[in-house]
Each structure stands twice: as structure tokens, then as C-alpha cells.
Amino acid sequence: MATKKTEKEMDETPLEQDDSPKVRYSTIMLQEQGAKYKTLLTEKYKNRVKWEKPDLRKIYSEIPGTVIKVYVEEGQKVNEGDLMMVLEAMKMKNKILFTQNGVVKKIYVSENEKIPKNHLMMELK
């Protein structure tokens, strides 16, 4: 356990210095107010994934399961509501449908393949 620091010592603590394996000090600067706020940042915060605008053309799995059958081929034109594949998961032959129109650019899964959640299954163009 690190001993409690006085305010002055806190001010002098260099940024990015580890105080314990789980938490560390850093500062956040709010520009418009020109004030500095000292705060604790956790490992979870440090490891967070930066938000990026999702690419809707890339289709990811929403549940882990086994690909039973793929109903489309690369280069095929597809419409919203068309059957993409059957993914067996949680004792159910889940029908995965296209939610947009497009052309299949690449298929990343094959039949009988076990896939985890958030696995890139297909790409449209």
C-alpha cells in the first residue's frame, strides 16, 4: 500500500508513474476551462478500446456457434432479408439474414466451423 500523499507531493508526482499495479495517476485537462484535474485511472480505463464508427459492410457474429450452412457465394448480389446462413447456437438453428442490400465481397467462415462471438463472418461491397 502506498502511503497517502500530501497535496504538494501529489502535484509533484510525475504523470504516468505507477503507484500500485492496479491504479495509476494521470491528469485530464479540460481545455476550455483551462483547469487541470488530477484523477485516478484504472487498468480497465487504460485498456479500453477507442470507439470507431462501425463498418456496416462487415458482418460479425452475435453469438458463438457452429456454421451449419452458408447460403450465398462470393460475388453474389443479396437483398435485405435474404438468408445468409444458419448458425447453430444455444440448441437453435439460427437463421442469419442480411440487413442490407449489397454484393458479397468475401466469406470468412466455412460450413461446420465453430466461431466465437464478434467473429468477422462476411464482408459486403
Added chain:
Amino acid sequence: MSLKRKILELQKKREKVLQGGGEKAIEKQVAMGKMTARERIITLLDENSFHEYDMFVEHEARDFGMATKVLHGDGVIIGTGTIFGAPVCIYAQDFTVAGGSLGLMHARKITKIMDHAMKMRVPIIGINDSGGARIQEGVNSLAGYGEIFYRNTTASGVIPQISVILGPCAGGAVYSPALTDFVFVVDKISKMFITGPEVIKTVLGEEISMEDLGGARVHSEKTGNAHFYAESELECFDQIKKLITYIPWNNSRKALPFEAQEPKIDLYKIDEIVPGNPKEPYDVRDVVRAITDDSDFFEIQEMWAANIVIGFGRINGETVGFVCNQPLVLAGVLDVDSSDKAARFIRYCDAFNIPIVTLVDLPGYLPGVDQEHAGVIRHGAKVLYAYSEATVPKITVILRKAYGGGYIAMNSRHLNADFVFAWPGAEIAVMGPEGAANIIFRKEITEAEDPEKMRKQKVKEYKEKFANPYVAAAKGYVDSVIEPRETRRLLLHAIEVSKNKVDNKPEKKHGIPPF
């Protein structure tokens, strides 16, 4: 001055206020694709039913040049009216007046109409369209927000509270809608967030548009903050009107009954909807429509956590709340979000005397690291809590699969369901036949000459023995195994005979639900 003159004077004063923030501001509002606050109220309520109060309220701010500023009605319109004859209290923030910013008197008007709604025990509808706190009024505007939140909480479960987001609703302001029962959003118009894109960019360096951060779709699909999504304001008002017909005026009443109607049985053939093979998906909403009056089903939170379906329908003219697993989406599993969604709706129905019908077909809770780490234990417990706590008539129909913890959670007899029916295809067991056979007969299977053949045989054995409704029926956990076509008749009867249900729970201040 003669009275006639005074009347003229009043008319003039009124006219001024009715202009809101003036022509230019109204033009801007229209350019954003939005109706004005008054138009919204008049469109939503029954014709000529709206009566406005506190029209001449003025703000008392003196600092930062506010003393000379005239803000008509202080940026908010309050009043009473009716929707299909049902009395409601309503307020609408007027974005054309100082951006609908919330100052002390603005908040006082809102709390006044909320207090009125509570006294009269009628629903309160709040239309939000505001830039946020009026900064010139400092802590007074914060006081205003706090007083609204306090009233939202006090009124919760006593009168229906409806929030309509028709513009920005940012910062602390978002917590009033979050505390209310139903939140309505409209595409491209509604924006809700705690901190806007600017602050996120400054602090975290992440760039995101307002729409991607807190637009109508985000709150309808991702966050679950919104309950109803509409493409236009007019569609949104139609949804609100429809909702009002399903719910009672307050918690000591029942929803007004409608004339009973038969379902459209030629469209929804109840015998043919659920496939015999438990691995085949189907849309559970078709089963609901095969049961309800006129096959009408008013779904809530349609796009969020779609693996559970919630909403209102009528049976024999009476409003019923439906909670159904949806095999079409994620195999119908219970997970963090669907548990949250179901639990809150169950508590809503319980608070407002609406019987709950639960249609069960689920493989159980969703396994996985992300679910466990997202707190599926804590969230899943909400479903158990909500069903156990509810004292309205609780009726369960097991359509097909009811395995493990999912079976218990979905209003089983053990959580004090009043009626539990099962269709003949129901499989009520501690887990699916494959999983169960692999565990029980592990030794036989591994030691067999042909393990695969042995496994199949044992799965078949288990299926015959346990994957049916009769084991549970033999214990009285299922009251009756019924034909699908008998469902509506039995539900109708069950609701009928439950009218005087008394379920005395021990007295307490309140429970500690796992939220």
C-alpha cells in the same frame, strides 16, 4: 378602464406569448424539421381539449443582462387536456424561447403541473426540447432539475409518466426521462447524452457525431433508453395515443376495457406457428397475435434486446402485458439486456394492475465470458425478483423449450405463478437432451464400442423420458397440458377468475431489487 378594454388587453398579452420566441426562432425550429411546442401539444391532444396555465410566468434572473430579457412563458408550456377522453397533464419545452433552457421559473412550471398530475392521479406527458440548464441562472437551474427528478421518483408507479424527446436533451436533463416509464424518440430529431461530442473529443480524443452518440436509433437499438422509435413526430404522437389506451390513469385503477374481438385466425394459425423440431426458430409474436383481440400487439422496445419480446395486447377487451422469449433472435436466450428489459416491464405491469402472460421457449441463460463479466448474475436476478414480487395475475404458457434456470425465471410455478399451462410439445428439463445425456451417461458413452451410436441412443432415451411436459405435470408444476388452440380460451378464463386475486406479502418499506 372598461372591462371590455381589459379583455382586449388580455387578448393582446396572450397573443404575444403565443408567438413564443418570435418568427425568426420559429423559422429556425421548422428548418430543423421540428414542430413548435404548441403545435406538438395541440396535435397530440384531443381537439380543443388543451388548456394552458402559467402563460404569464416571467423569470427572475437579474445577472448577466437577464433583467431586460423577456422570455415568454420562460421557455415551457404547461397545461391539461385529454387523449381519447383520458385526462392528462402535459408540459412541452419551447426551443424557440432561449433554446428551451431550464431556469428556475421554467422548472417551477414543470413541477407545478407534475404536482397537479399527482393530485388528480392522471398521466403526465413531458415533451423535452431543451439546450440544457440556463447558465445565467446558475445553481437555481440545477435546483430546478433536482426538483423534477424528485417528483419523477415520487410519482413512479402511481401515475403513468411519459417522456417524449423531440430535440436535444443533454446533461442532467436526461435523468428525468430515464426516471419515467416510457421514453419516445424520433429519428434525426431526438438527441440524448450526458456529455456531448465536444466534451468527449476534448477529454478523450474520440470523435463521434451527435447521431452516433445519442440519436434515436442508438437509444432504440443499443442503450435501451428509449421504448418507442418513430420516423416522424406525427408517428410518435400516434404511438403515444395508442399507449394511453392500454394503460390505466393511475395505480388504483385498471385500464379501460375495450370491446372484445376475436383474433384473426385465418392469418395466425396457432397450431402451425411453432415447429415441432426444437431447433427450428419462429417468430413468437405470431403466437401472441394468434391469441390477442383483433391480433393486435403493441410491442415495446422492439429493437433492443430483441431476444425477449414485451408489449401490450388485449384478451377479451382487457389489457394484458406479454413477456415472451423470441426464438428468432439469439435463440431466445436470457442475457444481460433481455433480463433488464423483461424485469422492468414486469414491474410496470405489476404497478398498474395489468395481468402478465408469459410465453416460454428458451434454452436458458446465455453462457460466455462477456455475459458473466457484464454481470448476467445480477441482471438475471432481476427477472426472478420482478416475477416473484408481482401480485397481479401471472399466467405462464410453456410453448416448447423450458430448460434449467431459464425455466425457473420465466414465471414458473415456483415463483408463485397463478396458472402454468404447457403445450404438448413442451420440454421441461434441467437442460437440453444432448447436454444431459453427455453428463448422465458419460461412462456408458465413452466405454461403448461405438460411442457416437451410444450417445445418440442415450439422447433419445433421455428425450423420451424427460423432454415432455408430463414429468412436470405429474408434480403439479404444470396445471394443465393444453392444445395450442385452447390457449386463448384458457387465458381468458384464467384472467376472469383472477379478478379478485389477493396476494399478501409481508409488510416492508420496500425490497432491495438487484438493480
